[in-house]
Amino acid sequence: MEKFQAIVVRQQDEIVSYDVEQVSLEDLSAGEVLIKVAYSSINYKDSLAVTPKAGVINTYPMIPGIDLSGVVVSSEDEDFVEGQEVLVTGFDMGMGHTGGFAEYARIQSNWIIPLPEGLSMRNAMIYGTAGFTAALSIQSLEKMGMNHENNPKILVTGASGGVGSIALQLLQKAGYQNIATLIRKDYQKEFVEKLGAHHIVQTDEIHAASGKLLAKQQYDYVIDTVGGEVTTDLLPQLAYGGSMTLCGNAGGINIQATVLPFILRGINLLGIDSVQYPHEARFQIWNRFALEWDIAEQAHVTEISLQEVKSTIEEIQQGRHVGRTIINMNV
């Protein structure tokens, strides 16, 4: 096969650089299935992958990209056949195993999900890891009793971002009527209202309760994608019996808490991990996107080429990125 295009991240003397390069199949990690990538998507983690000492990439050079959808070119595993449409998110892709920011990817078969009927390769990447994580968060809260019939008050943090914006849309689609969103910039107000936010919360409102062991009970459920001080200040604001999912570290990795909201209000803090989520349980989530959660057409999506990845990653690093960005490998 002739050479093809990929983003390659290199490290030399503790300086990390990345650009589009011509690579060949020998540059791809080992795996049973060769996939012609149709679409990939950009996530917060991809911006960390090109940041020195961020701990995402553990071997250089590396093709980043934690998501891909595409068509099987060849397979040593009989579960996959030439021409089959598939998707992959997470596991070691784009970290220790060459990932989705390339025209071809070679992936081990136990990471690959057959694309469910009714889900296109493009829409699968509109959701990507961000949507998958939003779905896991909502599923986790549903297990704790979240139900639109009770009209709970729900807060989504980082609502302008990938995980937050898809979570917002999924909640709206499910019929929730009392959704608050945490945003930091005025221009994001219109964006989140369009996706389903009923109330806007600014960061100073969240932090007004800072330092209080127990604050006014504001939210029945929280989908927290930010972490750090946001999580710290929200735990004392959860209502009695309330639950909060935590998936993100965009606002920092340290949280402070006392036992009081847990032992006096019976609150629950639920960790969300999309990366190692069991392969066998993944299809069910993707099938929900195909059948029940088909919100891709209403999502805020920017479609770019491989050459434009760098400018999108800079937008994420500078806090200017909104919604979801997908990479179309055929432009």
Ligand SMILES: NC(=O)c1ccc[n+]([C@@H]2O[C@H](COP(=O)([O-])OP(=O)(O)OC[C@H]3O[C@@H](n4cnc5c(N)ncnc54)[C@H](OP(=O)(O)O)[C@@H]3O)[C@@H](O)[C@H]2O)c1
């Ligand atoms: N656990 C998992 O499996 C998993 C999976 C996917 C993502 N994640 C994590 O989830 C987080 C969100 O991912 P994403 O792809 O949605 O990222 P994203 O698109 O870059 O969005 C990040 C969001 O966080 C907001 N934010 C950042 N720092 C903040 C702060 N100090 N206070 C309030 N808001 C802040 C941003 O607001 P602005 O627009 O104002 O900057 C933006 O809305 C990341 O930390 C990512 O690593 C985890």
